[in-house]
Amino acid sequence: MKKFEANSLEEAYELAKDEFNCSITNLEIEIDQQPRKGFLGFGRKNAIIKVVEKQDRKVYDNKQKEHRFRKKDIKIEDVSKKIEDSNKVATQKEPTLKKSHKKVPNIHSKEKIFDNFYEVGDKQQINEVIVKKDEQIILNEVKEGIDSLFSNTCYEIEDIKVEFYDNETLYVEFTGADSALLIGKEGYRYKALSYILFNWINERYGLMLRLEVAEFLKNQEESIHTYLEPAIATINEKGSFKTKPLDGILVHIALKRLRDEFPNKYVAVKTNVRGDRYVLVNEYRSKEQ
Template sequence: MKKFEAKTLEEVYELASNEFNCSIIDLEIEIIQQPSKGFLGFGKKGAIVTAQLKRRPKKEFKKNYKDTKYKKSNINIQDVSEKIANTTKEIKKEKVQNHTKVPHVEGKEQIFNNFYTENNQKDEIAKIVIKKDKEEIISEVKKDVNLLFQNTCYEIDEIEVDFYDEETLYIEFNGKDSALLIGKEGYRYKALSYILFNWINEKYGLMLRLEVAEFLKNQEEAIYNYLIPVIETIKENGTYKTKPLDGILVHIALKRLREEFPNKYVAVKTNVKGDKYVLVNEYRSN
């Protein structure tokens, strides 16, 4: 067990990770002192933690999380995001060292454009051969994602992990405070999706479907109801442009309209104000 000190938790996590030359999720970390800015420079404190390498069990992880509640602490969601971001950096380094080929991940907008399915062209992600079996992946992701959130300020149940389909991993957050992870207009949901997607896509070559307190289910129901008259109009006129849709709604609409009109051109467009909408037109015409 080694002790590390720095101005912020992010810096102290990085120190520990560099010292042991491993990913942050491979360490057992105990926070001794939270950083504090003090008042007018008085009482300023840095972050202090102790860390050591985890002991790797020979058998598959079988810890029972049933009826587990994660208690509140002084750590906030920003700290968790920083831990996951650092983990992503370490995974990228390991991929380079092992000469493992990983598909190029575009910017945030491109990632969200790929969340809710794609055209008929084969995606690079689909070409990846996943060497681990499904049960091993589920067990590993479930263990790590629960570990990352066990010391947050939110009371959440055990985080569920399963396969949604052959190329998509399903992660579900529930519990007393889980709805707080959504944020106003879903901004926290989108940030959490982006962080978890980067980690899972880099390490396992999988897509992600994230559910938080039935947020995704409710959004899908709302957009499906909106699209009922839209679909009828498209059948009559052959073309349509939806109203501006925010965040995840545009991707749900894109998936639904592509399913309904496989022989038409269905794509996300952006107007001069930066608003996104879905355009349905004759195939391959603008």
Template sequence: MKDQIKIEASTLEEAFQQASAKLQCSINDLDIKILQQPSKGLLGIGKKNAIILVRCKSEEEKQPETQLPEIPVEKEEKEIFDTFYQESKDLHAIAKEVETDINDLFRGMCFKLEPVKVEPYDDGTLLIEFNGEDAALLIGKEGYRYKALSYMLFNWINPKYGLQIRLEIANFLNSQEEMIANYLKPLIEKIQIEGKGQTRVLDGVLVQIALKQLRQAFPDKYVAIREKDGGKYVIVNEFKKN
């Protein structure tokens, strides 16, 4: 048996090509053992390269119609998200399907997570909960990774089912909402007296939470996000009169 070599590459196709070049052997004449399937991970985390153990077949082993090992088509997040049935389902059935597929997505990744829970939050919203030892890694600095994951999940669930999502990771959203609510209390009192006001510059997901809470507090006023010198804040004012 000829010597085997180990090849690591981003995809199986690249690994096969590298092996063919190094062994100076046609891909059809390679004896390939796949040690690790490639994975893109999620948001750049948990990415895995393809790893193969390969050798050139001897003359006796070569067959006129050698078949390459089947290369599984890697399921990207969007492809996984598109596997749901098209027919209408009740909210609890949708929640169960979403829960199953999110858990399938994270099962092969290097996170220590409890099973993800998905349940109806209200008639138009799904509550998605991540907990576990590594859950905080999904939040990221200033909540940027949280925001990216929330965006990805929303762009899967909303077009499919017309539902909103509430993403809770290790109680992050709840604690941020409580913090902003405490910060906004004196500001809301000031706006009730003066008719207008604005928040300080807020980071990451905080500006979206403040926007939501101020719109709930002042449904008849103009509430919007403004940006200055790279920072974002929320303003509250009267609607302009024609």
């Protein structure tokens, strides 16, 4: 039996037909792997088939008893499980802990996950669950997991930086010639990568995430801070303000900036009838607009 690999099943069949120099009807074909376009540029797979001429089938069946796994590109949807498995041994051998971190409860909605990157939720409603992990162990495990995720991709990425941004937040930074490709049109790949990393880091270590890719986050913050300067002056003068509709991470950056600037005011993300999201600043607990 021979194995053939190609971009599609049709191409793989042609390779097999040429190799055996016979009609495809005279071949026994077993599909070992279906082709896959991947998700957001990750996890692309070729078609793989196993082929034997029909007259040789019985001989092969007597010899072949087990299916061997062949390592291929990583699926985005399997990343969390792969990272968990790779760290099981390290988790069982952890030393006495130096520091502890508060764990935020699991969040099932994608939008709520993304909201929590910038602490949209009410901190007073967070249940405190202690995750006993030394900081260096956390950094080592997260670094190993992310390196494993990108080890088999075609992207040219420099050494991925993982460090603590503050006591409750991990800072992860991607740089390199192809790092900007991880942002995607209008930041859709950035947001997808953020979902994956945040969901894993938050669930396992109880930490928030600050993700920087090719200075995308820095540029977005600078842009929204420039927009908010006159807004802050208006709030100081009139006491309230409603931002323009903001997309993606801009709404979360604006929320954090305005909450830091006006801790004694009511600052929240709202949605209008068209589904656009904006930030409302008002007197605390006063009538919402």
